[in-house]
Amino acid sequence: MSTGAKDHAQLSDIFNEDEARVDWHDETLWFVRAKRDKAAHGLPEWETLRETASQIKDNVLSNLHDYLLQFEANAEKNGIKVHWAANGDEHNKIVHSILKESGVNRIVKSKSMLTEECHLNDYLHKNDIEVIDTDLGERIVQLAEEPPSHIVLPCIHKKKEEIGELFHKHLGTPEGASDPVFLTAAARDHLREKFITRKAAITGVNFAVAETGEFVVCTNEGNADMGAHLADVHIACMGIEKILPLRKHLSVFLRILTRSATGQPITTYSSHFKKPRPGQTMHIVLVDNGRTTQLGREDFRNSLKCIRCAACMNTCPVYRRSGGHSYHTAIAGPIGSILAPNLDMKNYADLPFASTLCGSCSNVCPVKINIHEQLYKWRQVIVKEGYADPKKAMAMKAMDFTLSNPSIYKIAGKAGRWVLKHAPFTVNNKLNLWYKHREMPEPPKQSFGEWYKQNNKND
Amino acid sequence: MTVGLFIPCYIDQFYPNAAIATLTLLKKLGVDVVYPTKQTCCGQPMANSGFEHLTQGCNDLFIENFSEFDYVVSPSGSCVLHIKDHLHADKAEDKALGIRKKIYELTEFLTDVLKVEKLTASFPHKVGVHQSCHGQRGLMLAQMTELVEAPFSKPLHLLNMVEGLELINLKRPDECCGFGGTFCVAEEAVSVKMGKDRVADHLNGGAEYITAADMSCLMHMEGILRRQNSNVKVIHIAEILNAQEF
Numbered sequence: 095m096s097t098g099a100k101d102h103a104q105l106s107d108i109f110n111e112d113e114a115r116v117d118w119h120d121e122t123l124w125f126v127r128a129k130r131d132k133a134a135h136g137l138p139e140w141e142t143l144r145e146t147a148s149q150i151k152d153n154v155l156s157n158l159h160d161y162l163l164q165f166e167a168n169a170e171k172n173g174i175k176v177h178w179a180a181n182g183d184e185h186n187k188i189v190h191s192i193l194k195e196s197g198v199n200r201i202v203k204s205k206s207m208l209t210e211e212c213h214l215n216d217y218l219h220k221n222d223i224e225v226i227d228t229d230l231g232e233r234i235v236q237l238a239e240e241p242p243s244h245i246v247l248p249c250i251h252k253k254k255e256e257i258g259e260l261f262h263k264h265l266g267t268p269e270g271a272s273d274p275v276f277l278t279a280a281a282r283d284h285l286r287e288k289f290i291t292r293k294a295a296i297t298g299v300n301f302a303v304a305e306t307g308e309f310v311v312c313t314n315e316g317n318a319d320m321g322a323h324l325a326d327v328h329i330a331c332m333g334i335e336k337i338l339p340l341r342k343h344l345s346v347f348l349r350i351l352t353r354s355a356t357g358q359p360i361t362t363y364s365s366h367f368k369k370p371r372p373g374q375t376m377h378i379v380l381v382d383n384g385r386t387t388q389l390g391r392e393d394f395r396n397s398l399k400c401i402r403c404a405a406c407m408n409t410c411p412v413y414r415r416s417g418g419h420s421y422h423t424a425i426a427g428p429i430g431s432i433l434a435p436n437l438d439m440k441n442y443a444d445l446p447f448a449s450t451l452c453g454s455c456s457n458v459c460p461v462k463i464n465i466h467e468q469l470y471k472w473r474q475v476i477v478k479e480g481y482a483d484p485k486k487a488m489a490m491k492a493m494d495f496t497l498s499n500p501s502i503y504k505i506a507g508k509a510g511r512w513v514l515k516h517a518p519f520t521v522n523n524k525l526n527l528w529y530k531h532r533e534m535p536e537p538p539k540q541s542f543g544e545w546y547k548q549n550n551k552n553d
Numbered sequence: 554m555t556v557g558l559f560i561p562c563y564i565d566q567f568y569p570n571a572a573i574a575t576l577t578l579l580k581k582l583g584v585d586v587v588y589p590t591k592q593t594c595c596g597q598p599m600a601n602s603g604f605e606h607l608t609q610g611c612n613d614l615f616i617e618n619f620s621e622f623d624y625v626v627s628p629s630g631s632c633v634l635h636i637k638d639h640l641h642a643d644k645a646e647d648k649a650l651g652i653r654k655k656i657y658e659l660t661e662f663l664t665d666v667l668k669v670e671k672l673t674a675s676f677p678h679k680v681g682v683h684q685s686c687h688g689q690r691g692l693m694l695a696q697m698t699e700l701v702e703a704p705f706s707k708p709l710h711l712l713n714m715v716e717g718l719e720l721i722n723l724k725r726p727d728e729c730c731g732f733g734g735t736f737c738v739a740e741e742a743v744s745v746k747m748g749k750d751r752v753a754d755h756l757n758g759g760a761e762y763i764t765a766a767d768m769s770c771l772m773h774m775e776g777i778l779r780r781q782n783s784n785v786k787v788i789h790i791a792e793i794l795n796a797q798e799f
Contacts, residue, residue: 103740110742120750124725131698140701409699411729415746448740450733450747451601453690457699470601477603490604497562497599498610500591507566527738531745532776535567542565542572546588 101444106416120414122250127408129357130458137353147346148462151399154337155389161304161337162380168307169378172369179381182212188379189214189296189329190221196327196375198223198294202285204311204318205229206298207245207402208331208381210424214296225296226288228317230281237264243418245425246355246404251417285317295321299332299378300364300401301347305340308368309378312351312361319365329377330367334385335398347401350460354403388436393471397432399461406455406465412448421445428455432468435476443481446472504543511537555585557622559656561632561768562594568768571789575628575659578795582667586626589618597635601734605639612642612649620648624666625656628791630688630767633658637692658692659791660766664707669714676796677717681760682708683751683774684727685767694766698727708766711794718793721758728754732773748777755785762788 100108110116134140154161166176179185185208193201201218203209203225215225215236227236231248235241237260242248249257258272267280297318302309309330311318322328338344352358370376389395407413407427418426423434423442431445446469455465476482496506513520514537522529540548556579560572579586595615596608615636619625627633636656642649663669688694688708695706712718731737731747738744752774755763763778763785765771771787778785 103742106740107742110746113746116746134699135701137701411731411747412740412743415743415750447603447736448743450686450729450731450736450744452686452729452733454686454697454699454727454729457690457697473601473603474605478606482603486602487604490599490602490607493599494604494607494610497594497596498614500593500614503562503593507562511566527741528776530741531780532748532773533779535772535775538567538569540569542560542569543590545569545573546576547590550588 100422102416102420102422102448103444105420105422106412106448109417109420110415116415118253119251119417123408123414126247126356127405127458130354130405130408131357133353133357133359137349143346143350144460144462147350147401147460148399150338150343150346151461152396154339155335155395155398157339158334158337158389161339162334164304165302165307165337166380168304169302169309170307172307174307174369174376174378177377177379179379179383181383182381185212185331185379185381185383186214186217189331190218190223192327192329192377193218193223193294196294198292198327200224200226200292201294201296202226202228202288202292202321202325203296204298204313204321205232205248206296206331207425208298208333208383209296210242212331212381212383214331226285226292228285228288228315228321229313230278230315230317233281233285234260237261241419241424243426244404244407245402251419285320289320289324292321293325294327294329295325296329296331297322299330299336300351301338301344302332302336302378303338303341303344306368308341308366309336310344310348310364310366312348312364314356314358314362316363319363322365322367323371326373327375327377328367328370329379331379331381334380334382335400351401351403354405354458354460384437388433391436394432394436394468396463397429397436397465397468399463400429400433401461403460405458405460409454409458410449411452411454412450416448421448428465428469429463432463432465432472435472439476439479440481443476446470446476504541507541507543511541554623555587556662557619557625558586558588559592559595559619559625559627559632559636560588561627561629563772564629564768567772568789571628571768571791574789574791574795575626578659578791579626581795582663582669584667587622592618595632595635596639597632598734600635600639608639609642612640613645615640616642616645616648616652619652619656620645623655624662625652626659626662627656628659628766628768628789630658630685630692630694631769634687634691658688658694658766660688660707660711661692661694663711663794669711672711672714672794674714674794674796675716676793676798678761678798679719679721679759680712680793681721681723681755681758681763682712683730683755683763683765683770684708685765685770686727686729688766689727695727708790712764712790715793715796717798721755721760723754723758725754730770730774732770734769737773744773745777748773752777752781752783752785756783760785762786762793764788764790764793766790
């Protein structure tokens with residue numbers, strides 16, 4: 095998305111201008127985190143499930159090449175056409191060429207974070223193909239001409255009144271109508287016509303099974319099924335890391351996915367697609383787009399275990415108070431902050447710093463990605479690659495000098511306390527970001543070191 | 554047993570009472586404590602900002618100051634975690650590793666090494682406990698609400714031995730306060746909002762004091778409390794465990 099050149103801190107500043115809205119956003123997502131907790135705590139084997147899921151994904155990442163080829167062979171045996179895309183651009187071109195061959199210029203699409211990552215909608219739009227997002231939340235942000243702010247709850251940043259206004263403008267609902275049930279019914283009518291008339295459907299992929307060549311798409315609204323079952327052409331787009339070795343592994347992943355995401359035991363629809371129905375063509379586009387690069391970064395490779403449940407976003411105290419758009423990337427929150435620098439280190443140099451490293455993300459992650467440790471490691475990489483603010487680099491060098499020299503540290507500490515006591519105006523001003531909303535600590539008469547020297551003369 | 558007392562730089566400079574309480578408490582419990590006077594900082598402010606490569610000076614100094622002791626104890630979970638995870642020295646890696654194994658945060662030292670079961674402390678006040686993230690999730694001083702595991706808490710175990718102390722309930726018992734080192738100025742808006750929300754949870758619970766095993770979180774929350782002209786105070790857990798108020 096385009097947010098000008100603003101970084102996470104600046105965008106969060108803007109988000110925080112409306113404190114009541116920040117409170118609402120925080121409470122809404124905390125509610126989802128609480129539902130997740132309830133679902134997880136309902137299963138005594140929860141931690142074992144997480145560990146199992148993590149190990150299955152470790153195995154996948156270590157044998158990705160073989161599983162992908164196995165999947166390709168089995169999928170083709172089932173009558174699915176398999177395409178390989180090295181990057182987002184190739185992916186978009188492949189999808190476009192399939193649609194062109196099929197003579198289709200209006201399509202429906204269910205939720206796929208991969209297509210967001212590749213900016214497929216923009217690409218197809220430029221090529222005169224109309225895309226209707228059929229996930230309700232995605233349709234709402236599409237009408238608002240905004241990107242999703244959350245990977246599971248795309249319009250979580252919008253209040254029902256704002257959605258009512260959008261529907262009034264675009265779908266002709268009565269002005270002021272904001273009852274969620276009423277608005278959902280209106281969306282249902284609106285989308286039904288699209289499902290019936292569109293000849294091609296794009297879906298995402300939650301899991302692809304190497305053993306059988308099938309893939310699984312999870313939705314709560316059934317919109318992926320409505321699209322795929324009514325269309326002559328079904329295109330499923332998936333990142334290459336979505337592979338699972340065996341069908342039975344779904345018994346682990348389908349149990350953890352939605353419990354982590356929304357606190358439900360399982361998605362309403364977990365649909366298995368194995369072969370096209372007679373007369374239908376089915377395509378799978380396997381997309382790399384930086385994933386093999388990430389696989390080669392030892393410290394960051396296990397970020398590819400992600401199953402896009404968004405538990406890390408819901409629990410993140412920073413995400414809840416800065417909003418998804420402040421991350422200026424398709425996948426926001428803690429997981430987005432460790433994925434994005436792999437794709438563009440310069441543009442996303444701010445994201446690993448948009449965290450207190452509290453570690454809650456790693457604790458909720460159902461596949462045990464060490465997210466907060468990777469945030470720390472990305473910081474080191476970003477600084478070494480030269481993407482840190484030069485002013486910060488200078489300050490850090492000065493800090494290193496002071497803290498490596500005990501006598502200089504003592505003088506600096508004393509001077510600092512003296513300034514706070516006798517010339518507080520030099521720090522209690524708007525140039526000092528601490529002071530904007532916080533008082534400075536009261537300087538004590540003496541440091542502990544000075545006190546110790548006075549009281550322990552023999553040491 | 555000789556313990557080297559590690560007092561983090563900002564506690565040394567701004568919160569000497571927390572350090573004095575730590576020293577007094579350890580002595581009261583019969584520990585032979587030494588404070589190496591040439592210590593400065595663990596290097597975390599630089600490392601968390603992405604400049605871990607600049608921390609060798611701090612690391613060398615830390616090793617010089619602390620390698621001789623049986624244990625190193627510090628009243629800061631965050632600084633202890635940093636040393637445990639990141640203390641290295643090409644020339645003396647064995648010494649660095651030794652320190653990483655024998656460094657303890659105060660409440661975990663009292664619970665796990667000294668196995669304290671009784672304290673003569675009294676603090677008749679309503680107290681809210683802030684679970685500092687690095688102590689809790691990093692050093693595992695207490696069970697985390699995200700995990701499906703049996704509950705425990707080393708700080709609470711100790712606070713329950715203090716006479717007169719009344720613990721208040723929080724809506725979110727282990728949410729981060731938003732200090733986060735340089736995060737507190739680099740991401741000022743979110744940091745402050747997180748701090749305000751944490752403080753509000755304690756105020757709603759009726760706390761007279763907010764305590765923690767990390768002074769940095771408390772410094773951040775104190776800044777907010779004082780800006781709000783609140784009467785609620787922050788106090789390091791060592792000061793409560795050492796208190797004789799009646």
